Amino acid sequence: MKKSLLLILLVLISQSAFADFSLKIDRLKCYSIGDNATVSVKVDYPTANYQLGGYDLVIRYDTRLSLQNVTPGNLLISCGWEYFNVTQIDVNTVRAVAIAEINNGANHPSCFAATNGALAYFSFFIAAGTIQTEFYPIYFYWNGCGDNTISSRDGTSLYLSDSVYNYDGITESNITADTTFPTPFGTATSCLSGINPIRYSEIDFYNGGIDISAVDPQAICPSDIYVNTANDQCGANVFFQIAVSDTCSGVSTSASPSSGSFFPVGQTVVNAVTSDALGHVDSCSFFVNVIDSTPPAITCPTDTTITNEPGQWYAQFFYSVSAEDNCSGVTLNSSPPSGTYDPLGENEIVTIASDASGNVDTCLFILTVVDIDPPVINCPEDIVVQNSPSECGANVSFTVTATDNSLSTTITTEPLSNSYFPAGTTLVACEAKDPSGNVDSCFFNVIVNDIEPPVLTCPDDIIVSNDSGLCGATVDFSVTALDNCSGTVIESNPNSGSFFPIGSTLVVSSAADSAGNADSCSFYIIVNDTETPQIICPDNIVVSTDPMSCSAIVDYTPSGSDNCGGYSIETFPPSGTSFELGLTTVTSVITDASGNSDSCSFTVEVIDDEPPLLNCPVDMIVQSDSGFYGAVVNYNAPASENCGDASVSVSPESGTYFEIGSHTVNAIAVDSSGNADTCTFLVTVILTDDDFDGIANFEDNCPAVFNPDQTDTDGDGIGDACCCIGIRGNVDSGFESEENPGIDIADIVFLVSYAFGTPSGPAPECHDEADVDGSGFIDIADVVYLVEFAFATPSGPAPLSCY
Numbered sequence: 143m144k145k146s147l148l149l150i151l152l153v154l155i156s157q158s159a160f161a162d163f164s165l166k167i168d169r170l171k172c173y174s175i176g177d178n179a180t181v182s183v184k185v186d187y188p189t190a191n192y193q194l195g196g197y198d199l200v201i202r203y204d205t206r207l208s209l210q211n212v213t214p215g216n217l218l219i220s221c222g223w224e225y226f227n228v229t230q231i232d233v234n235t236v237r238a239v240a241i242a243e244i245n246n247g248a249n250h251p252s253c254f255a256a257t258n259g260a261l262a263y264f265s266f267f268i269a270a271g272t273i274q275t276e277f278y279p280i281y282f283y284w285n286g287c288g289d290n291t292i293s294s295r296d297g298t299s300l301y302l303s304d305s306v307y308n309y310d311g312i313t314e315s316n317i318t319a320d321t322t323f324p325t326p327f328g329t330a331t332s333c334l335s336g337i338n339p340i341r342y343s344e345i346d347f348y349n350g351g352i353d354i355s356a357v358d359p360q361a362i363c364p365s366d367i368y369v370n371t372a373n374d375q376c377g378a379n380v381f382f383q384i385a386v387s388d389t390c391s392g393v394s395t396s397a398s399p400s401s402g403s404f405f406p407v408g409q410t411v412v413n414a415v416t417s418d419a420l421g422h423v424d425s426c427s428f429f430v431n432v433i434d435s436t437p438p439a440i441t442c443p444t445d446t447t448i449t450n451e452p453g454q455w456y457a458q459f460f461y462s463v464s465a466e467d468n469c470s471g472v473t474l475n476s477s478p479p480s481g482t483y484d485p486l487g488e489n490e491i492v493t494i495a496s497d498a499s500g501n502v503d504t505c506l507f508i509l510t511v512v513d514i515d516p517p518v519i520n521c522p523e524d525i526v527v528q529n530s531p532s533e534c535g536a537n538v539s540f541t542v543t544a545t546d547n548s549l550s551t552t553i554t555t556e557p558l559s560n561s562y563f564p565a566g567t568t569l570v571a572c573e574a575k576d577p578s579g580n581v582d583s584c585f586f587n588v589i590v591n592d593i594e595p596p597v598l599t600c601p602d603d604i605i606v607s608n609d610s611g612l613c614g615a616t617v618d619f620s621v622t623a624l625d626n627c628s629g630t631v632i633e634s635n636p637n638s639g640s641f642f643p644i645g646s647t648l649v650v651s652s653a654a655d656s657a658g659n660a661d662s663c664s665f666y667i668i669v670n671d672t673e674t675p676q677i678i679c680p681d682n683i684v685v686s687t688d689p690m691s692c693s694a695i696v697d698y699t700p701s702g703s704d705n706c707g708g709y710s711i712e713t714f715p716p717s718g719t720s721f722e723l724g725l726t727t728v729t730s731v732i733t734d735a736s737g738n739s740d741s742c743s744f745t746v747e748v749i750d751d752e753p754p755l756l757n758c759p760v761d762m763i764v765q766s767d768s769g770f771y772g773a774v775v776n777y778n779a780p781a782s783e784n785c786g787d788a789s790v791s792v793s794p795e796s797g798t799y800f801e802i803g804s805h806t807v808n809a810i811a812v813d814s815s816g817n818a819d820t821c822t823f824l825v826t827v828i829l830t831d832d833d834f835d836g837i838a839n840f841e842d843n844c845p846a847v848f849n850p851d852q853t854d855t856d857g858d859g860i861g862d863a864c865c866c867i868g869i870r871g872n873v874d875s876g877f878e879s880e881e882n883p884g885i886d887i888a889d890i891v892f893l894v895s896y897a898f899g900t901p902s903g904p905a906p907e908c909h910d911e912a913d914v915d916g917s918g919f920i921d922i923a924d925v926v927y928l929v930e931f932a933f934a935t936p937s938g939p940a941p942l943s944c945y
Contacts, residue, residue, distance in 0.1 A: 163301070165261070165290070167201070167280050167350030169309055172390030172420060177268050178210070179352050181280055182260040185217060185292075194218060195297065196225075196241040197261055200289040202326070204278035205234050207352070208267040212238055215260030235283055238262050268354065277311025281349035285324045287333035290347065303328035304344030311353050360387045361395065361416040363426035369405075371434050376469035377406040380430050384414040393418045407434045407469055407499065437501035438467035440474075442493055445508040450515060456483045457511045465495035465503065472497050486511045516580035517546030519553070521572050524587040534657070535564040538588050544574035551576055565590045565657060592657035596630045598623045600651055600663035608671050613706035614643040615669045623653035623661065630655050644671040644706050644736065670736070675704035677711065677732035679742035685721075687750050692785035693720045694748045700730040709734040721748045723785060749815075754788035756781045756811040758821035765830045769840045772801040773827045781811035781819070788813045800827045865908030866944035871928055873912045885932055885941070893925055916942040 168181040183199060194217060203209065212228040224243035230236050240261070268278070282290045282303075292301045306328040308317045319327035326349075334342060362385035372378045381401050386393055397414040399405065410430045417423040441464050450457045460480050465472045476493040478484065489509040496502045520543045530536045539560045544551040555572045557563070566589070573583045599622045609615045619638045623630055634651040636642065646666045654660040678701045688694045697717045702709055713730040715721075725747045733739040758779050767773045776796045781788040788811040794800075804826045812818045830839050839845040843852055844861035854861050873889040873896075893912055895903025897920060906912040906920070914924040914931075930938025 164346035164348060165282070165292075166348040167282070169311075169350040169353075171353040172355050172418070173268055173352050174358070174420070174422065175268050175354060177420065178265065179268060180263050180265045181350065181352065182215065182263050184215075184260050194242050195293045197239070197292045198288060198290065199238045199262065200231070200235065200283045200285060201238070201264060201280065202235045202283040203264075203266070203280045204351070206269050207234075207278055207280070208269050209236060209264065210267050211265040212236065213263045213265075214240055215262050217259030217261060218242060231285070236264075237289075266352070268352065276354050277351055278354060279308075279310070279349065279351040281308065281326055281351075282306065282347050283324065283326055284329060287329060290329070292345070299343060301343050301345045302333065303347050305346045307346065307348045309349050309351065311351065314348075355390060358422040359390075359393050359416045359418050359424050361414050361424045361426045362386065363412070363414055363428040366429040366431060368431045368433065371407060371432060371436060371468060374436075374468050375404075376434065377404050378432050379403065380405050380432070382412070382430075384416070384426075386416045390418050390420070405430045405432050407432050434469055434497065434499035435501065436468045437503050438465045438472045438495040438497050440465040440493060440495040440503040440505045442491075442505035442507045445510070447510040447512060450486055450511055450513045451483070453515060453518065455513075456485050458483050459509055459511075461491070461509075463493045463495075463505070467495075467497050467501075469497055469499070484509055484511055486513055514580060515546075516582045517544050517551045517574045517576045519544040519551075519572060519574035519582040519584045521570075521584035521586045524589060526589045526591060528593055529565050529590050534590075534592075535562055536590050537561070538563050538590075540570070540586075540588070542572045542584075544582065546574070546576045546580075563588045563590050565592055592655075592659045594655075594657070595659045595661040596623050596653040596655055598632070598651060598653040598661040598663045600649075600665045603666040603668065605668045605670070608644055608669050608673070608705070611673070611705055612641075613671065613704075614641050616641050617667050617669075619649070619665075619667075621651040621663070642667045642669050644669050671706055671734065671738070672736070673705045674738045675702055675709050675732045675734045675740055677702045677730060677740045677742050679728075679730055679744040682745045682747070684747045684749065687723065687748055687752055687784055689752065690782075690784045692750070693722050695720050696746050696748075698728070698744075698746075700732075700742065702732040704732075704734045704738075706734055706736075721746050723748050723750055750785045750813070751815070751817060752784050753817035753819045754781045754783040754811040754813045756788075756790065756809055756819040756821050758807075758809055758823040761824040761826070763826045763828060766802060766827055766838070768830070771829070771838070772799055774799050775825050775827070777807070777823075777825070779809040779811075779821065783811075783813050786814050788819075800825050802827050802829055866910040869943055870911055870914050870916070870941040871931070872908075873906050873928075885928070887932070890925065890928055890932065893920070893928065897921065897925065910944055914941045 164186045166184050166186050168184070170179055170181060173179050183201070214223045214226045221243040223240050225239070225241035227239050228236060264280070284290060290303060293299070305316055305318045306326070307314050317327055319325075320331045321327050322330065328347065364382050367380060367382060369378050369380055379402055383401065384395050384397055386395050393416060395414065395416040397412055399410065399412060408431070411427055412430055413425065413427045415423060415425045443461050443463070446459070446461070448457050448459055458481060462480070463474055463476060465474060473496050474493055476491060478489070478491060487510065489511070490506055491509055492504065492506045494502055494504050522540050522542070525538055525540060527536050527538055537560055541559070542553055542555055544553055551574045553572065553574050555570055557568070557570060568588045570586050570588060571583065572585065573581060575581045601619055601621070604617060604619060606615050606617060616639060621632055621634055623632050630653050632651065632653050634649055636647065636649060646668045648664055649667055650662060650664045652660050652662040680698050680700065683696060683698060685694045685696055695718060698713070699717065700711055700713060702711050709732055711730055711732045713728060715726070715728060725745055727743055727745050729741060729743040731739055731741045756779060759777050762775065762777065764773050764775055774797060778796065779790055779792050781790045790809065790811045792807060792809045794805070794807060804824050806822055807825055808820065808822050810818060810820045831837065831842070832839055832845055833842065833848045835842065835848045835850040837850065837852065843849075843854055843859060844864035847861070847863040849861050849863035852861055853863070871885040871889060874892040892903065892906070896905055896912070909920070912920045912924060914927045917923065927938065927941065931940060
């Protein structure tokens, strides 16, 4: 069945130019365990184009690769693939068979192919393995004579393997060999026996694979940076470098803010990210601290002279002090402050300018208050009198007074008191002057009235509708008057023919004669409003929840219009309402002063796009558990959420056993809307080694004393460093310390009993304590040495040191 199929598969390739024809499997580099990789099988024919009919490929791959999918290549450009089938032969071997679309029309398209192109794409998942840096091979495999062959379009040419080149991730080698099937070494020579050589030609096969490198790029940030502000600037341009290490090429690094950026005063975090060509990323961060040490420059007013408040011993003075600084936010404190009531004489005013970083500058000026207190004159209220009988005026008397701190004031008036005043209004001017020339003045009117009024007649109240499109109407009316004197003038307010607003308007009419005598009457002009107001609602509103809230306060303003002002708009719910998460309909109603109304509606939608706030613990340093080279560590990463609860995941989980060293713990919090926050912290486990000799306490035969050699002469499990303290001689192991060696008569008796008793007494717990003279042996010399030290007069030499 396979051989009959191969007779249908076709690739016509120019016979004369086939020496350079080959099939190649991709050789991919710098992939990691857990990545997905797509490997293509390519035709490489650099000298000519060709016509393709079909192929039969058998591909074998490393068992640590998991085949996900096989798809036809993009080689053909004049027709497509009519048949494509993939068969899994065994756990790591797959057969791909394809036929070009060569019988889909009366003219049999040529299926023209480019010089180079892919026959098929093999997509793999790189499964976890025991080796993190290794080459996973993918190679051609022959189970029979027809495997790994290519056919011409007309079926007259079939191409088998010539040379097979293997690749191990570093070097390429020719592995062609004439062997029996199955084999990775090419088509057996026996397959060509008795076959017309013109029908069968030979091409080269190149194996490939995937190079695995599990080392991700590493971003290395500098330490926190501290700089001062630049001249006259509230910050500084700061330059830095982000180091990076990676085993693969194509690594790119970015920082935000970037090196050379302008950093404001204070602390700014710089976040750096590095990534390689396969999308593996790492990040780090550090702080740039810009310190402001430039004080502000303050400017005070010049010395100033002002006058006292009238009648007072002080004056209120307002002034302005300015300051310039490289940073905004300068605070000015003046004493006394501007607007203070300052006493007479010289007053020193001091101002201090301080910026947000605590830098200060000061200035002062002198304020002088001069007394120019004038007298205070008191005029009477306007005087109103009736004209004298048969006269157009009257004689009028009045009194003007004044007060002053000098108690001596001269008062003058024009006209004088008791002068004759004509009918109407006459202005009286008064002046008071004190001995220092300070002057005050006042004025009042003397009014002589004619009391004979004219007689005025008004019409009844008038009721009309508003003019179209206007908030009122133009109204005409007539008012008449009679008077005992000629020259009567009639006035109405508003006048006839005026525009009257909606509602009731009082029209007041008056008649005055030449002497000013008057009469008045009034009536109402009532204009009714019958036009409906118009309202326009805003578009539908979509807002995010307020910070740390599951709702949002939303403001909006429907607009309205009316022929009259004074309409009101009510909205339900009103603007400024706190809206819950979701969709709410808002209705607005406009009503004018006459009760005419209209309405509209819109929607307010509140969405949650605020991520939860995740709080990781600070980096943890713990000692190893007793008896272990590691420790079980517990921790908690709580999260707060504006809407409901957030789901928190920590990897590794709390309660995990950590080996000696530093370990990164990653945490993520996700809320019900899919918003997320992440954080990380370090767990560092250090070895419990109290004497710092590199040996854990639970394995150290003397954990309190530095003894890296672990010498234990008597083999009792207690190191020599712990059995002898200070000087030798405490044979019975009584209390001793560096200051008190603990040597007494009991030690001599213990040593004699052990060395010469019959039977022998118990052996000393510490050999070095009993070897008083340091000879390496316990004998009579040690007894004599100890007796002379403890009881001889004078005392013998002290026993040797334990160390």
